[in-house]
Amino acid sequence: MPGEMRPDWWGKASAGAVLGLGLALSLVGLYAYLGPGGINAPGGRYSLMRHLEAIIWIAVFGFCFLFRSGRAAWTWLGAANLIAFAALFACRFYFFA
């Protein structure tokens, strides 16, 4: 059932702004560890990451109004953040420490 859509401006927008940035940092951070050459690869990766972060941030922020409510946005995006940051910190402190 496609439940009713609630506007929840501030709930959804804050989830998009805050958790969108979190997701951007953690996913692009995973690319820094797992991408070709790994974390010590010299070159332009450091400079490239900001652009990739902007793409994810904008996409999450832009589509977060599709969530049914502000609470749903915070729950789903929060869970995604938890998983992505867990993976990132596993790379940083365990696998590539």
Next chain:
Amino acid sequence: MIRADIVKLYKAVHSWIGISCGFALFIAFYAGALTMFQEPIARWASPPAVGVAAVPLDDALRLLELVAAAHPEAREEGITLHLWGHENEPARVTWLEDAPYQEGQAHEHVHWWATLKLDGTLLAKQQEPSELAEFINAIHMRAGIPGSWGSYFMGVVSLLYGVALIAGVIVLLPSLAKDFLALRVGKSLKRMWLDAHNVVGVTALPFHIAMAITATSLSFTGPLWSVQESVVFGGKQAILMAGDDELFESPKPIGEAGAMMAPSQLLQKLKMQAPDYEPRVMIFRNFGDRAAVVRVAGAERGYVGDSHLGSVMLSAVTGELLKDGTRPSRQDPDRRASETFYGLHTGQYDGATIRWAYFFLGLSGAWLFYSGNLLWIETRRRKARKGGEVEQSRSTRLLGSATVGVCLGCVAGISLTIVAAKWLHGRVADLNAWHAYIYYAVFLGSVAWAFAWGVARSAVHLLWLCAAATMAIPLTTLTALLPPALGMWAHGSAATIGVDVVAFIGALCLAWMAISTARRVKLGPADSIWSIRKPENRTEVRESVAIAAE
């Protein structure tokens, strides 16, 4: 099919972001369009100088030797040898010197140039170049808000602009087939503006997507990098940075004198070792030392971002290739991707064609924000009108005044500050500071004027001001050609005449806008903010009724 409630939600997202960020985006797009011609504008604004041609390339070695002897501190900082002969290159050789500064204060530089006198001796002078083009770029990057806060502000605006793009596409998708390329002229003025807004927005969508992403990342570079360091790298970035810096660092001087190779010979060596590379300037480090190097900055055609970052380092003694890791064809895949993002933002690919395309796309973007605000205001009017004409609400009038004052203030301010480059040269001590004074005075004055006179009247006044200020650009160049001599100049190169021609055409467009706005102010619907007539209490069956609101 996208559900109606989703479309409604995103319509609100699109409108509110447009209304709140439209001003800043207008400034960024208008000034950004001009930065496509940053080089021609810098050449237009540069006073007549000795020039590069005064010292033939074959005599350049002697000039470098004299500079290195008379100004030893320049050897470490780097002595730049110019190759193009454009008006913004004051002489064959230039360099920077540390300005006297207090401990703990920001580090400033002063600019020097040098040439050979007829008797073959050195003539060196400290002279500050025009920073007009850089000033326009600063307005573009930070919407006129000084310092880091301007960058952060534009970062937030760019992020929201990306969200508004997604929202706009979602709103338009259900009716795309019906609405796209359907420019319904005449049926209703609002419909026509909306159709035009959609056509311009959709056709330029790839450009706007690239701009939203890169404007966000470029504005937030500092914060993103520091949070990357603490969250992702945790100190591990040191290796990356060191590897990166290594590509640019010149070797330490060894303290033994060495015989320098002549610049023309060095260029031949470069041509042999990097045939596709187009040199722009040669920067000599540690000139005279056996470990002296020359870093040649230039472009490598056929890549996006073809003239950014790239350089090739040769030994200044043997001409041997020392470092070649930064030009497009030598960049690692991540750097190439990063530079592609940068080049897509700055239009650095395919030369003049793309620069002109970006110029018009930038202007069309500025128009999108202007037309978007207008649409929103007109829609509010329609909602408020129940049968009879109504007085505009206070907030709508204020928004209209702000739109007119900010947008037209930016246009007039930039034009007048360009004009000042010639009129004030030699008449004020610090011309580069005056560029800022003039821009901000005109900008803030225009905003105040728009609030004082209301949107309808002030729009006509300010459009005429914009037209006059822009027409003053070619007129100033013409004045310079006529007696009496006012200490101004008229360069003859195609690029600088191009600045005058584009300004002339732009001024005519602004004058046309002023005339048609003046007509609408007198004859248009009285309850529009674009009218100076008082609304009468009667029902109007005009354009607007034909359209069901939104």
